[in-house]
Amino acid sequence: MSILVIAEHDNRTLKGATLNTITAATAIGADIHVLVAGSRCSAVAEAVSGVKGVVRVLLAEAPHLEPLLAEDLAKLVTTLAGEYSHILAPATAFGRNFLPRVAAVLDVAQVSDVVAVESANTFVRPIYAGNALATVSSDDPVKVLSVRPTAFESAPEGGSAAVEPVPAPASFARTRCVSRELATSERPELAGAKVIVSGGRGLGSKENYHALLEPLADALGAALGASRAAVDAGFAPNDYQVGQTGKIVAPQLYVAVGISGAIQHLAGMKDSKVIVAINKDPEAPIFQVADYGVVGDLFVLVPELVSQLG
Amino acid sequence: MKVLVPVKRVIDYNIKVRVRADGSGVDLDNAKMAMNPFDEIAVEEAVRLKEAGQVSEIVAVSCGIAACQETLRAALALGADRAVLVNTDVELQPLAVAKLLKGLCEREQPALVICGKQAIDDDSNQTGQMLAALLDCGQATFASKVKVEGGSVIVTREVDGGLETLSLELPAVITTDLRLNEPRYATLPNIMKAKKKLLDTLTPADLGVDVAPRLKTLKVVEPPIRKAGEIVPDIATLVSKLKNQAKVI
Numbered sequence A: 001m002s003i004l005v006i007a008e009h010d011n012r013t014l015k016g017a018t019l020n021t022i023t024a025a026t027a028i029g030a031d032i033h034v035l036v037a038g039s040r041c042s043a044v045a046e047a048v049s050g051v052k053g054v055v056r057v058l059l060a061e062a063p064h065l066e067p068l069l070a071e072d073l074a075k076l077v078t079t080l081a082g083e084y085s086h087i088l089a090p091a092t093a094f095g096r097n098f099l100p101r102v103a104a105v106l107d108v109a110q111v112s113d114v115v116a117v118e119s120a121n122t123f124v125r126p127i128y129a130g131n132a133l134a135t136v137s138s139d140d141p142v143k144v145l146s147v148r149p150t151a152f153e154s155a156p157e158g159g160s161a162a163v164e165p166v167p168a169p170a171s172f173a174r175t176r177c178v179s180r181e182l183a184t185s186e187r188p189e190l191a192g193a194k195v196i197v198s199g200g201r202g203l204g205s206k207e208n209y210h211a212l213l214e215p216l217a218d219a220l221g222a223a224l225g226a227s228r229a230a231v232d233a234g235f236a237p238n239d240y241q242v243g244q245t246g247k248i249v250a251p252q253l254y255v256a257v258g259i260s261g262a263i264q265h266l267a268g269m270k271d272s273k274v275i276v277a278i279n280k281d282p283e284a285p286i287f288q289v290a291d292y293g294v295v296g297d298l299f300v301l302v303p304e305l306v307s308q309l310g
Numbered sequence B: 001m002k003v004l005v006p007v008k009r010v011i012d013y014n015i016k017v018r019v020r021a022d023g024s025g026v027d028l029d030n031a032k033m034a035m036n037p038f039d040e041i042a043v044e045e046a047v048r049l050k051e052a053g054q055v056s057e058i059v060a061v062s063c064g065i066a067a068c069q070e071t072l073r074a075a076l077a078l079g080a081d082r083a084v085l086v087n088t089d090v091e092l093q094p095l096a097v098a099k100l101l102k103g104l105c106e107r108e109q110p111a112l113v114i115c116g117k118q119a120i121d122d123d124s125n126q127t128g129q130m131l132a133a134l135l136d137c138g139q140a141t142f143a144s145k146v147k148v149e150g151g152s153v154i155v156t157r158e159v160d161g162g163l164e165t166l167s168l169e170l171p172a173v174i175t176t177d178l179r180l181n182e183p184r185y186a187t188l189p190n191i192m193k194a195k196k197k198l199l200d201t202l203t204p205a206d207l208g209v210d211v212a213p214r215l216k217t218l219k220v221v222e223p224p225i226r227k228a229g230e231i232v233p234d235i236a237t238l239v240s241k242l243k244n245q246a247k248v249i
């Protein structure tokens, strides 16, 4: 039996989380097939075919797959499922949205946020905001796994898989995508960034968030992130939220500015290689996980940091 | 129209759990329990739709042990009209809960089910999507805005890079994200009133559902503990350490 990985992409480029998911599939050990579903997305299929370890790329193209609704993608995946022992997708907003639908139709459990593969049926996953790690096993005929991208390396280049078209089932029709407002940014993607500058409530306003953190992010070539409090207060967009219920990140360097370090925030960043915290409260829990902490006023310290990096 | 809101009893979000030394799980003895925060947001949304005259009845549902009645009373105090407990002592996994909810949907015929996007204990983020699949209806996960329009619901979702707006024919399943609303606090008179509201109890057998767990938990351990580093006196020291010691810049 083979493993099916569902690719995340925007019809033009492959999202990095797919490469981490392929590595998780490699750890299970069987032939890896990757499904690229979308509209006019053959460039994505080409990119996937060059990834090491991939032996087959299935390409399902149809106009109604452009927004890739969960209803349509799940239907497509379940029609292909018969040939596979494992079905994997990244545990991102994309994978979390459609994958449980696949599991339910197949009448099997899903293992969410897999961080380690112990064997073909035994996996490790964090629970309680990452304060415990559970090892779980499944006897279901198909293992449906969402994979935490930060827990696995990116699969390297070095494949030459054939790309085969597969038919797309008819549109679900009762759900329609009305509109999308997607921001484009010159900065690296938060999920896979090497350096992240993240701001919290301590910044006080949206204006301060940008005035202080943009120059720091520029100096470090960093992506921007935020705490929930900063997002709730409108300092930063929704998808900047790092944490248990936002994005899970693990950059080489994470700089937390004016963030207290609540359990829910730590859950999203405590696997970063190096953590720097800038906070005026020496008792802030963020200092318990920081490699380097500076106690003081961020409005003084951040500009100073920018000038010393320049 | 009728709305069904599933609510889960979980450990209070302020509490950091302790892993049992024997690896059998986490220690919840005497821990403070509360309604899953995302489910509170779901109840609040249903109540707002009712206040806007778009919903006629809100049914809160919880699946699990008898103590889930407290969670249901909390939902009733926030404005749900009646409650159903699907009572079992079996450890419930998302697929089993989705099947129980499907069984209830068949009895209750709600036009809309509003779930939390994830429970803060097992962090699975599965139940709403699984329910939508079992009902073969549309889904809108991670909702930050909900608007009912005739036979449809228009939902704005938090997706990577921004927002996406979907239009779903009813019946449909929605899962809530943090920015959908800010739940109210229950007032004392409403807490008193909630005690008199109807709370029915069913069993999984009544709904014809096999709830046996599919995943076996072999062990639960503490994650590696990250040790605190050092407080540096100034920015110059920080920059030098990042360059020469950590070598990350």
Ligand SMILES: Cc1cc2nc3c(=O)[nH]c(=O)nc-3n(C[C@H](O)[C@H](O)[C@H](O)COP(=O)(O)OP(=O)(O)OC[C@H]3O[C@@H](n4cnc5c(N)ncnc54)[C@H](O)[C@@H]3O)c2cc1C
Pocket: A199, A200, A201, A202, A203, A226, A227, A228, A229, A230, A241, A242, A243, A244, A245, A246, A247, A257, A258, A259, A260, A261, A262, A263, A264, A265, A268, A278, A279, A280, A281, A284, A296, A297, A298, A299, B013, B037, B038, B120
């Ligand atoms: C269901 C649920 C899910 C959640 N999910 C998440 C999540 O995914 N991610 C997340 O981040 N949170 C999440 N939270 C929220 C979390 O509990 C905290 O409320 C939040 O992380 C706090 O954000 P903060 O650190 O920015 O704000 P605060 O806790 O208010 O901290 C602000 C910090 O700024 C410091 N400060 C203030 N002024 C200055 C100054 N001038 N100079 C230096 N320092 C200063 C203060 O000392 C303080 O430590 C969740 C909560 C719930 C209930």
